[in-house]
Amino acid sequence: MESASCLLLLLLPLVHVSATTPEPCELxxxxxxxxxxxxxxxxxxxEAFQCVSAVEVEIRVGGLSLEPFLTRVDADADPRQxxxxxxxxxxxxxTVGAAQVPAQLLVGALRVLAYSRLQExxxxxxxxxxxxxxxxxxxxxxxxxxxxLRNVSWATGRSWLAELQQWLKPGLKVLSIAQxxxxxFSCEQVRAFPALTSLxxxxxxxxxxxxxxxxxxxxxxPALQNLALRNTGMETPTGVCAALAAAGVQxxxxxxSHNSLRATANPSAPRCMWSSALNSLNLSFAGLEQVPKGLxxxxxxxxxxxxxxxxxxxxxxxxxxxxxxxxxxPFLVPGTALPQEGSxxxxxxxxxxxxxxxxxxxxxxxxLQGARGFV
Numbered sequence: 001m002e003s004a005s006c007l008l009l010l011l012l013p014l015v016h017v018s019a020t021t022p023e024p025c026e027l028x029x030x031x032x033x034x035x036x037x038x039x040x041x042x043x044x045x046x047e048a049f050q051c052v053s054a055v056e057v058e059i060r061v062g063g064l065s066l067e068p069f070l071t072r073v074d075a076d077a078d079p080r081q082x083x084x085x086x087x088x089x090x091x092x093x094x095t096v097g098a099a100q101v102p103a104q105l106l107v108g109a110l111r112v113l114a115y116s117r118l119q120e121x122x123x124x125x126x127x128x129x130x131x132x133x134x135x136x137x138x139x140x141x142x143x144x145x146x147x148x149l150r151n152v153s154w155a156t157g158r159s160w161l162a163e164l165q166q167w168l169k170p171g172l173k174v175l176s177i178a179q180x181x182x183x184x185f186s187c188e189q190v191r192a193f194p195a196l197t198s199l200x201x202x203x204x205x206x207x208x209x210x211x212x213x214x215x216x217x218x219x220x221x222p223a224l225q226n227l228a229l230r231n232t233g234m235e236t237p238t239g240v241c242a243a244l245a246a247a248g249v250q251x252x253x254x255x256x257s258h259n260s261l262r263a264t265a266n267p268s269a270p271r272c273m274w275s276s277a278l279n280s281l282n283l284s285f286a287g288l289e290q291v292p293k294g295l296x297x298x299x300x301x302x303x304x305x306x307x308x309x310x311x312x313x314x315x316x317x318x319x320x321x322x323x324x325x326x327x328x329x330p331f332l333v334p335g336t337a338l339p340q341e342g343s344x345x346x347x348x349x350x351x352x353x354x355x356x357x358x359x360x361x362x363x364x365x366x367x368l369q370g371a372r373g374f375v
Contacts, residue, residue, distance in 0.1 A: 024039075033055070033057075034050060036048055041064075054090065054091060055090050057093070057095070059095070059096050060095075066100065066101050066105055067102050070102055070105060077108075086112055087117070090117075091117070094113075094121050095122040095124065096124075097124030098124065099125075099127075101126055101129070103129065103155070104130060106132070111139055111167075114167075118144065120145065121147050121148070122148040123152050124150045124151060127152075127153050128160075132163040135166045141166075141169040142168050145172065145174065147172060147176070148174075149177050159189055165191060170195060171195045172196055173197050175198070176200035178201075179204065185214070187220065190220055192221075193221055194222060196221055199221060199226070202229060202230035202232060202255075204232050207232040207234075208233040208235075209239040209240060212234070212243040213243045213247055216243065224250070226251060227255070229259070230258040230259070234259040236262050236266075236294075237294060238269060238294040241274050242272045251277070252277055254280070260286065262292070263291065263292045271294065279299055279300040279301065280299065281296065283304050284304065284328075285305075285307070285352065288307040288309065290309065290313075291304065297319050299322075302319065303325045304325060304326050305326060305328045306327070307329055309331055310330050
C-alpha cells in the first residue's frame with residue numbers, strides 16, 4: 001500500500017476550479033471518468049485513491065506548488081518496484097494542470113507512467129521549474145499516442161521539447177502545443193517524430209510565418225498529415241506555403257482558420273508551389289473579402305465559410321475543388337451590411353460574429369493566463 005501511495009503522489013499535478021466543491025474528487029457511476037479539484041491550501045491527497053479504477057482521470061489543483069512532494073517521495077527511485085501496481089491501473093487518458101512542478105518530480109511521474117497503459121496525456125497551465133535530468137540507461141520511455149500541452153512554461157527555454165522527447169517512445173501520433181511561452185524549438189536537439197501524423201500549433205498568436213519555420217524543424221516530421229495553425233498570426237496562404245516548403249513539411253490537411261489573412265501576398269515574394277499532397281485547406285473565419293491568390297491548383301476540400309465575401313467567387317478565382325464551403329458569407333445572407341472601413345464586425349454574418357467574439361475572448365484569456373502567477 002505504501003508503494004501505491006507514493007505512486008499516486010507522483011501523479012498529482014492540477015487547474016483553477018471553484019473552492020465550493022464539497023468533495024475534491026468525483027468518480028462517475030460507470031467508474032470511467034474521475035475528476036479531482038484540489039483547491040484547498042492543505043489538500044487531502046488521499047482522496048485521489050477514488051480515481052484508481054477510472055479510465056479517464058483529470059486532476060487540477062488551483063495553482064499550488066508541488067515542490068513539497070520532493071521531501072515526501074523519492075523521485076529518483078527505481079520505478080520497476082511499482083510496475084505491477086501501475087500496470088493494473090485502467091487509466092488511458094490523464095489531464096493535469098495549474099501547478100508549479102519541479103522537473104525532477106515530472107520526470108519521476110513519467111518514469112512511473114512508462115509502465116502504465118496510458119495513451120493520452122494533457123498538461124495545462126503548468127510551470128515546470130528546474131532542468132530535466134537525462135534519461136537513465138535502464139529507463140523505459142512513455143508510449144503515448146497523444147500529447148497535448150497548453151500554457152506550459154519550461155525553465156529550459158527552447159530546449160524543452162528535446163528534453164521532454166527523450167522520455168517518450170517514438171510512437172507519438174498527435175502533438176498539440178498551445179499558448180506556448182517558446183513556440184520555437186532547438187531543432188538541432190530535437191529528434192525526428194517518425195510516427196507523428198497530427199501537429200496542432202494553434203492559439204500561439206505570436207508565432208507568425210517566420211516563427212513557423214523555426215517551429216517546423218526541417219525533416220523532423222516525415223509522416224505529418226494534419227497541420228493546424230488556427231490563431232497563429234499567419235498573414236497569407238503564400239507565406240505559409242513558403243514556410244512549409246522551407247521545413248520540408250507536406251501535410252494533407254492544413255487549417256489556417258481564425259487568422260487575419262490578406263488576399264494578396266507581398267509582390268516581391270517569390271511564387272510558392274504547394275505540395276501535391278495537400279488536399280484540404282481551411283480558410284474560415286479569416287476576414288477575407290476575396291479569394292486569396294496563390295492557392296493550390298487542386299483541392300478536395302476548401303473551406304471559405306464565415307468570411308466577408310460579398311459575391312460568389314468566380315470559377316477563375318478558385319482552384320479545382322470537389323467540396324467548397326461558403327456558408328456564413330454576406331452574399332449568402334440577405335440584408336447583411338457591407339463591410340465598412342474601420343469596423344471589425346461590419347459585413348459579418350451574425351452567427352459567425354458570435355463565434356469570432358468567442359475567439360477574441362479566448363485570446364484575452366490567453367494573455368491573462370500568461371500573466372497570472374502561481375500561488
